Amino acid sequence: MPFLALLRHGQSQWNLENRFTGWVDVDLTAEGEAQARRSGELLAQSGVPFDKLFTSVQTRAIRTGNLALDKAGLAWLPVERSWRLNERHYGALTGLDKAETAAKHGEAQVKVWRRSYDTPPPPLEAGGAFDLSKDRRYAGVEVPQTESLKLTLERVLPYWNEKVAPDLQAGKNLIIAAHGNSLRAIVKHLFNVPDDQIVGVEMPTGNPLLIELDRDLRPKSARYLDAARAEKLPP
Template structure:
């Protein structure tokens, strides 16, 4: 019974994670802390003997650079890579560029958590002329306008992510390749929801820490051998998950 090996990696701390701003599709870079987290993620892969054969990333710099730094430190910088907008972070709509703490103070706990963690309530759409809009970004020029998001809830992310999962990632797993997916807090929540069959309500309580590889071993039906997978540094993951949960609340 050979198990497929899938590694999920949220990017290291970004500039806007540090500043406490909603990011979504805005293409911010890593902080120095984020770079160090990424390199450490690669060392955790080496120590666990989990060496990726292929990489899938979003089209966003923080995930692309995290993967490169992690793979560099694991001596796997040379593996093939595919990238897709379908692994991008959830588009945060009109919240993109807004301060999380200020949004919580202005709209209150219930609305704040509805926007951050409800399965099917998207924030208001982002106007095309907003400074944080991506409508004119050349990397999305090939996307038909009607599927280019102006806001997304997690349900929207599940729906646009799953075709890439089945068409691009699953074939790599079925070919026996250890597969690294470098993406984002909410695009990885969407994938974990699918893998573990988490309900629409329960997914609200799941948070993904930055920079710590999460290993899933999957059976032939792509079901996790261990529900929830296994963080390669479980103690650091537990602390970092609390920090994500409490964002905007310092």
């Protein structure tokens, strides 16, 4: 039976500063690098013979994956990257301080924007500092102006079906180093989490969620490899 490790990137600079990041390419902090290396140790200790790494095209996920593989003695594994594994686009919230945004709009409204399944934040204005439509890595991609988790799942799922699921069905053990919301989208799909319950699912930074799957890619078991930093498992 295949194993899938979902690894949210280590702490980023904007995680530390409590800012909405989304598609902005922010690097890891020193703590984030340490979390990535610790993730590699945990993956090695799991005893699972991993075969491949998938990442987004964002630096914090790429570096987390690379640091983890290096620490696990798996720097030689093949790596595949896709923008479809990017973090959710936070629209006009991008770059804003989360606490200040809650004070301005109310905690209830910000929680809806952050955690609800199908309500996206207001769209990002074109031409601003965080407009990535001319970024070379997104050539030929219609960069979103905002995304809900539902929209994130809709662009993650084709990649899952075309690239990830076939490798799992072939018996390969995979690592996906990505982001809180692109991984929540995968968790929602795998565990069939209801729309109104996905709000309670959180992915901790730098703590692999190891999932054993059956032949139909249904979860048989799941556990965080660092039990001391574990979040509640999907319902």
